[in-house]
Amino acid sequence: MATLLKLLDCIAPPVGTAGVQAAQALDQLTKPRGSLGRLEELAQRLAAISGRFPPEIRRPVIFTLAADHGVVAEGVSAYPQIVTAQMVENFLRGGAAVNVLARHAGAEVIVADLGVAAPLPAHPALLSLRIAAGTANMAKGAAMTRREAVAAIEAGLGLVEAERGKGLDLIGTGEMGIGNTTAASAIVSALTGLSPVEVTGWGTGVTEEGRRHKITVIERALALNRPDATDGVDVLAKVGGFEIAGLAGVILAGAAFRIPVIIDGFIAGAAALAAVRIKPETRHFLLASHRSTEPGAEHVLAALALVPYLDLQMRLGEGTGAALCIGLARAAVKILGEMATFKSAGVTDRSACPLSSPRSPSWRSFP
Amino acid sequence: MATLLKLLDCIAPPVGTAGVQAAQALDQLTKPRGSLGRLEELAQRLAAISGRFPPEIRRPVIFTLAADHGVVAEGVSAYPQIVTAQMVENFLRGGAAVNVLARHAGAEVIVADLGVAAPLPAHPALLSLRIAAGTANMAKGAAMTRREAVAAIEAGLGLVEAERGKGLDLIGTGEMGIGNTTAASAIVSALTGLSPVEVTGWGTGVTEEGRRHKITVIERALALNRPDATDGVDVLAKVGGFEIAGLAGVILAGAAFRIPVIIDGFIAGAAALAAVRIKPETRHFLLASHRSTEPGAEHVLAALALVPYLDLQMRLGEGTGAALCIGLARAAVKILGEMATFKSAGVTDRSACPLSSPRSPSWRSFP
Numbered sequence: 155m156a157t158l159l160k161l162l163d164c165i166a167p168p169v170g171t172a173g174v175q176a177a178q179a180l181d182q183l184t185k186p187r188g189s190l191g192r193l194e195e196l197a198q199r200l201a202a203i204s205g206r207f208p209p210e211i212r213r214p215v216i217f218t219l220a221a222d223h224g225v226v227a228e229g230v231s232a233y234p235q236i237v238t239a240q241m242v243e244n245f246l247r248g249g250a251a252v253n254v255l256a257r258h259a260g261a262e263v264i265v266a267d268l269g270v271a272a273p274l275p276a277h278p279a280l281l282s283l284r285i286a287a288g289t290a291n292m293a294k295g296a297a298m299t300r301r302e303a304v305a306a307i308e309a310g311l312g313l314v315e316a317e318r319g320k321g322l323d324l325i326g327t328g329e330m331g332i333g334n335t336t337a338a339s340a341i342v343s344a345l346t347g348l349s350p351v352e353v354t355g356w357g358t359g360v361t362e363e364g365r366r367h368k369i370t371v372i373e374r375a376l377a378l379n380r381p382d383a384t385d386g387v388d389v390l391a392k393v394g395g396f397e398i399a400g401l402a403g404v405i406l407a408g409a410a411f412r413i414p415v416i417i418d419g420f421i422a423g424a425a426a427l428a429a430v431r432i433k434p435e436t437r438h439f440l441l442a443s444h445r446s447t448e449p450g451a452e453h454v455l456a457a458l459a460l461v462p463y464l465d466l467q468m469r470l471g472e473g474t475g476a477a478l479c480i481g482l483a484r485a486a487v488k489i490l491g492e493m494a495t496f497k498s499a500g501v502t503d504r505s506a507c508p509l510s511s512p513r514s515p516s517w518r519s520f521p
Numbered sequence: 522m523a524t525l526l527k528l529l530d531c532i533a534p535p536v537g538t539a540g541v542q543a544a545q546a547l548d549q550l551t552k553p554r555g556s557l558g559r560l561e562e563l564a565q566r567l568a569a570i571s572g573r574f575p576p577e578i579r580r581p582v583i584f585t586l587a588a589d590h591g592v593v594a595e596g597v598s599a600y601p602q603i604v605t606a607q608m609v610e611n612f613l614r615g616g617a618a619v620n621v622l623a624r625h626a627g628a629e630v631i632v633a634d635l636g637v638a639a640p641l642p643a644h645p646a647l648l649s650l651r652i653a654a655g656t657a658n659m660a661k662g663a664a665m666t667r668r669e670a671v672a673a674i675e676a677g678l679g680l681v682e683a684e685r686g687k688g689l690d691l692i693g694t695g696e697m698g699i700g701n702t703t704a705a706s707a708i709v710s711a712l713t714g715l716s717p718v719e720v721t722g723w724g725t726g727v728t729e730e731g732r733r734h735k736i737t738v739i740e741r742a743l744a745l746n747r748p749d750a751t752d753g754v755d756v757l758a759k760v761g762g763f764e765i766a767g768l769a770g771v772i773l774a775g776a777a778f779r780i781p782v783i784i785d786g787f788i789a790g791a792a793a794l795a796a797v798r799i800k801p802e803t804r805h806f807l808l809a810s811h812r813s814t815e816p817g818a819e820h821v822l823a824a825l826a827l828v829p830y831l832d833l834q835m836r837l838g839e840g841t842g843a844a845l846c847i848g849l850a851r852a853a854v855k856i857l858g859e860m861a862t863f864k865s866a867g868v869t870d871r872s873a874c875p876l877s878s879p880r881s882p883s884w885r886s887f888p
Contacts, residue, residue, distance in 0.1 A: 183618070184608065184611055184616065184617055185617075185837050186599070186725040186726045187726065189725070189726075189836050189837040190618060190833075190841065191814065191833045192833040193833055193845075232553070233553075233869065234869055236869060237868060240866065240868040241551065243867075244861055244868060249860060249861025249865070249866050250551055250860065251552050251557060251860055254852075254855050255852055257855075257859075258851065258855055359553045359554065359556075447558065464831070466557075466559040466830065466849075467559050468556065468557055468560065469553070469556050469558065470553065470556040474557065478560075481625075481848055481852070482845070484625065485622055485625045485845065489618060492620075492621045493616060493618055493621050494616025498616070499610070499614070501604060501607040501608060502600065502601055502603060502607060
């Protein structure tokens, strides 16, 4: 807890002029002002968050955290629990979607076991940060103790701290855990005050009947555990998951170290919401990768006041949306670093033309 | 004209089983079915269009065609005409946005002069396919003769034919031409029947007063020239541009050779609309990269029945949206080529679970 508290003290809104420098530099490049839209906003935010101009992306890492959920005993998922462990092995062999998309984006995937139920064979690339062999069933009591929640958050902090020493400069969030859309829906319901009906979807693909059952289970878990909405740690403990709490730690650490954090989909979004409840200033360091089709994702984005960069009707998790967004972030950074200026290219700027006026693009109002 | 007519005869809806094979293969991969959303649809369409399973992207090329527009004499643009030539030189030096984003996507940019007004210095990478030193002022008569329009279309065909011999397997469309949003708006108005008010925007950044003037000029050009909406070549001749007609040729050639064509923004969209009017079957070979903020873009997408992959509030042209979409296309192809299957990874497929049901993702209804 000492570690977490110390870290929280470091989180403050980003200061400095790097964001303004980026905006000014973008307006010198050979293109109508603001005409690259959100790609320009992304470049500017990467500068503002990191405090670096020009912003750089040398070592982006996707943290894919895995854990199991006791609530699967209620029959809330389309897949059996063993799939969590099987998918962790798939990550380690490089055959999962997040591996493919991370390679495409030139990002590393760090896989950590925060509490997978089935035993996992030792693997040099698997970080074992197990809190327990899966959470307890939140429909029958708290998913974990407060101490366990703090330990999971601190495990996430530790991951970022270790990678920071190796040059980590962009964080992607990812997860795997059969049953974790149920936990995420419960977290989002608890933190936003929205009903489980509003924030619960089909996850990996249950039927409509399955979804109604899932909602009932979440309602029961919330009524039984009464998580304190003002206390992000309490919400994570009562109805969360080890991988979700771990991601909250990853996100808080990103904020503390001024490393931009790319939120993946619905589950990573629930972790971000918890992180922001724990320390509200965290929100300044977040970027939303994509608009998941999981219905609760929309509410998470609204609560975080984030507009995602991509809308590809994805709902896979693992960090797949974050991986695609890292590709866009690299493109945005290259725009700043590689494009010619009006001056260097000898291109006439339109300020010479009386008909022109610099329209303020809407993204200039972004935080 | 003989060349064009011969090519049009080759355009037919894509046949074969590659698209179905791609869909079946996607369902074997270690992810819930359809959970990569439009990335899966993109992989499937690349297979269906090319007739190849697995689809490959080895040599994507963005054809950035440049030309000038006589209508700039009416004061419709925020930039002076000389900027077209200056930007062509910028393309050749690799300093423009499309160069940066194409490098990022691993795509080549081929720059062709279809009719830039100012003289351009010879450059080994500049293809000179000049029809004339800019179009005539469409507010005072036809922008070009029918013969010139056909020559520009055939120049585009020739570009694709030449690159096809070098392994071209994905086409990006791009353009540069001061004044060409005016031409594109006139084309879209003529081909869709929508009024110039509905399809005309701010282009590179004129004021609202400038936009109203632009609309008046387009209204005058359409009333004077009366383009035949059933004849795509006539519309291109009366109110088009050499680079737009050239792109229509590039697009028709892509369709003839079954090479997927990625439409960039509003102006490339106007070229696509003309190409589809010339040969309706062309639409099967098109992919829309992004939703431009130029107001007419929405109407073009609707008329082409295309849903873009990206919405980044961009309005730059050059092929910048196409370049970003080539990155997504590469990701989609890698998903098919590099992901493990349930069987190969030993991951339990959910068909084992009674609660599950394969939800049909909406994109299965795509053409």
